[in-house]
Amino acid sequence: HLQWLARVEGSMRSMWVDAGIFEFIQLAKFDLHLFDPQMLLSAILFYNRETRAFEFPCGFVCPTLLDIVAITGLAPIGDKFYPDAFEEEISIKETSISWDKKTYLAFINAHMGKLDTLVSTSEHIAFLMYWLSACVFCTPSLQVPKYYYILAQALHLKKKICLSKLLLASLYTCLDEASKSLFRESSPRNLSRPLWLLQLWLNAILEKKLSLTSSFSPVCELEGARLTTLTPRKRSVDNFAKYISAILNFNEFTEDLAPFIRPNLIGPSWLRHNNQVGNISPNFVGMWFGFLSWDVILSGMRQKDVRIYPYQPQRFARQFGLCQMRPLPLRRKERIDADICVEKGDYKDVLDFILRPEKQLFLTPCTFSTSFLVSKCFLCWWCEYYIDKIFTFDDFLKKLINSHLSSQGPKLPGTYKNRTIIYQFEQFFKVCYRPDNIG
Numbered sequence: 350h351l352q353w354l355a356r357v358e359g360s361m362r363s364m365w366v367d368a369g370i371f372e373f374i375q376l377a378k379f380d381l382h383l384f385d386p387q388m389l390l391s392a393i394l395f396y397n398r399e400t401r402a403f404e405f406p407c408g409f410v411c412p413t414l415l416d417i418v419a420i421t422g423l424a425p426i427g428d429k430f431y432p433d434a435f436e437e438e439i440s441i442k443e444t445s446i447s448w449d450k451k452t453y454l455a456f457i458n459a460h461m462g463k464l465d466t467l468v469s470t471s472e473h474i475a476f477l478m479y480w481l482s483a484c485v486f487c488t489p490s491l492q493v494p495k496y497y498y499i500l501a502q503a504l505h506l507k508k509k510i511c512l513s514k515l516l517l518a519s520l521y522t523c524l525d526e527a528s529k530s531l532f533r534e535s536s537p538r539n540l541s542r543p544l545w546l547l548q549l550w551l552n553a554i555l556e557k558k559l560s561l562t563s564s565f566s567p568v569c570e571l572e573g574a575r576l577t578t579l580t581p582r583k584r585s586v587d588n589f590a591k592y593i594s595a596i597l598n599f600n601e602f603t604e605d606l607a608p609f610i611r612p613n614l615i616g617p618s619w620l621r622h623n624n625q626v627g628n629i630s631p632n633f634v635g636m637w638f639g640f641l642s643w644d645v646i647l648s649g650m651r652q653k654d655v656r657i658y659p660y661q662p663q664r665f666a667r668q669f670g671l672c673q674m675r676p677l678p679l680r681r682k683e684r685i686d687a688d689i690c691v692e693k694g695d696y697k698d699v700l701d702f703i704l705r706p707e708k709q710l711f712l713t714p715c716t717f718s719t720s721f722l723v724s725k726c727f728l729c730w731w732c733e734y735y736i737d738k739i740f741t742f743d744d745f746l747k748k749l750i751n752s753h754l755s756s757q758g759p760k761l762p763g764t765y766k767n768r769t770i771i772y773q774f775e776q777f778f779k780v781c782y783r784p785d786n787i788g
Contacts, residue, residue, distance in 0.1 A: 350453075350483075351378065353461045357476045360468040368507045372422025372617055375569045377484045379577040381545040388581065389527075389544065391592035392551055396528050401521060402664060407602040408673065408723070408731055409664045412520060412550045415640050416668070417513045419609035419624070420549050420573040422617055425639030427511030431647045431655060435503045441495075444471040446478075448495055453483050456493045470505065477501035486519055487542055496650040511639075514660070518648035520546050521658045549576040553608040558595040572615050602721045607668045610719060626669055627717040640669065670719030675727040 354377055358365070365371035395403045402409040414425045428434070450456040460475040462468060468476075475493075478501040482488040503510055523542035552561060553576055563578035581588070599606065614624050623633040626641075641662050649655035662669070664676040723731075 350457065353457055353476060353479075354378065356461065356464075357468050357473060361473055364473075364505070364507060368504050369424050369427070369509065370504060370512065372569075372571050373485075373512070374480065375571060376421065376573045376577075377480060378569065379574055381484060381549075381577060382487075383577070383580050383582075384544065384548050385581045385584075385588075387584070387588045388551055388555075388592050389547060390531070391589060391596065392547070393524070393527050393531060394593075395596060396524055398525050398528050400664075401524075401658065401661075404735065405596060405599040405606075406735070407599045407606075408667070408727075409676070410554070410599075410606055410668070411665060412517065412546065413640065413662055413665050413668055414513055414517060414660070415609055415624075416550055416553075417517050417520075417546070418620060418640075419614065419616060420546065420553075420571075420576065421513065421516065422571050422573070422620070423511075423513040423516070425511070425513050425636055427509045427514075429647065430500060430503070430510050430512075430515050432650070432652045435499055435508065437499060437502065438506060439470065439474070439502050441498055444474060445469075446471055446475050446498075451492055453479065453491065453493070474498070474501045474505050477504050485516070485543065487544065494650075500650065514644070514646045515648065516543060516546065517660070518646040518656065518658050519543050521646075522648045522656055523547065548580060549573055552576045552579040554606050555592075555595055556608070557605050558598065559591065570615055570617075572609065575615055602667045602673075602723075604721070607670060607719075607721070610668075610670045625719060626671065627715070627719060667721045667723070670721075672720055673723040673727050675724065675730045 354374070358374070362371065365374055392403060395405060397404050400409060402411040404410075417423065418425050447456075447459045450459050456475070456479055460472055460479075462472050478493050478497040481497045481501060482493045488494060500510070519542050523544055524547065526542070527544070553572070555561065556579060559581075561579040561581065565578045604611070610625050612625070614621050616624075619633070619636075623629045623636065626637055629637055643663065644660040646658050646660050647655055648658070661676065663674075666673045
């Protein structure tokens with residue numbers, strides 16, 4: 350993996366810079382797949398698939414495009430990627446890519462060129478396909494699927510694709526599946542997709558509360574690289590108490606929940622100097638337009654895998670250093686055509702219908718200080734909303750025991766590695782998480 354990356358980088362560095370993916374690819378040099386399952390599980394308990402947000406006591410919190418960009422170094426603007434959005438300009442039949450390799454290692458060995466030879470177009474596209482499959486979207490089959498070819502080819506041709514929105518949509522899919530899997534009553538699924546992104550984001554918002562530190566200093570100047578070194582390695586059932594307590598202590602929105610607007614951000618200069626909306630140069634209004642504009646984002650490489658999500662930054666205004674008002678939908682329900690669908694793959698018509706010009710955002714740069722204040726209307730609404738969302742121990746334990754992931758649940762063929770973690774979670778809840786034992 351690292352040997353192939355170094356070889357291709359030596360020849361394609363300038364191409365990666367032009368395509369806007371150079372910093373992002375550097376993350377593949379670090380262990381993105383080191384997870385703290387107890388931290389992930391604790392956070393997922395607070396995730397609501399309907400609001401597509403983690404519902405902490407202080408309000409909605411979730412990775413935004415600003416978080417994605419800070420972690421990966423990707424830009425928040427560019428062309429949307431979805432099936433049939435880009436043509437096959439380099440015929441797949443003209444490449445020497447082998448499709449019969451059943452493992453990543455076999456794929457690498459089959460396509461990595463010999464030392465002191467030039468990196469061919471076929472090898473570069475093959476590398477990008479491997480990188481997208483293994484490092485970015487984490488394909489559950491653990492092999493390189495052919496459906497990544499179009500995206501890899503587009504990146505090879507230096508197309509300006511908005512990978513940050515594609516990655517955020519994939520994270521939404523990942524969170525939906527993770528939330529469902531926790532209480533799935535039939536046919537549980539292994540988690541896949543960019544779960545690593547959730548881990549790094551949690552490391553960022555919990556860094557101070559959990560005193561996460563590392564003696565390792567990554568040479569890569571990118572927040573994502575630094576955050577990979579903060580993932581806790583010690584596994585203990587007591588960690589559940591620590592993680593849930595940390596989340597429940599977010600009674601007020603603090604700077605911990607907006608970790609990427611701090612003045613000492615690590616990353617590319619264009620982001621470091623413009624990561625605070627109250628102090629940006631006129632040349633970077635377009636970037637903040639991408640951060641703050643309502644949009645429709647899509648995940649999936651194939652027609653059958655496409656999922657469409659709304660990107661609604663107005664729900665997470667404080668994460669950008671802005672005051673939070675009561676979040677309202679940007680389109681009235683009665684104006685949405687119920688017959689609009691994507692069964693025929695006509696995504697352009699769908700996007701044109703939803704993203705109408707009158708809903709576009711206009712930004713005028715001005716200088717102001719960041720704030721985590723909320724409006725009185727939001728505060729009243731949130732108190733009324735959240736009081737019904739606090740789950741009880743008995744309700745949670747009943748769902749957990751009925752789940753196939755539970756140690757007490759039905760034993761189906763196959764092994765589920767997180768069964769031990771679920772068991773630990775049960776033991777923790779039995780002892781610690783009672784309404785009279787929080788604090």
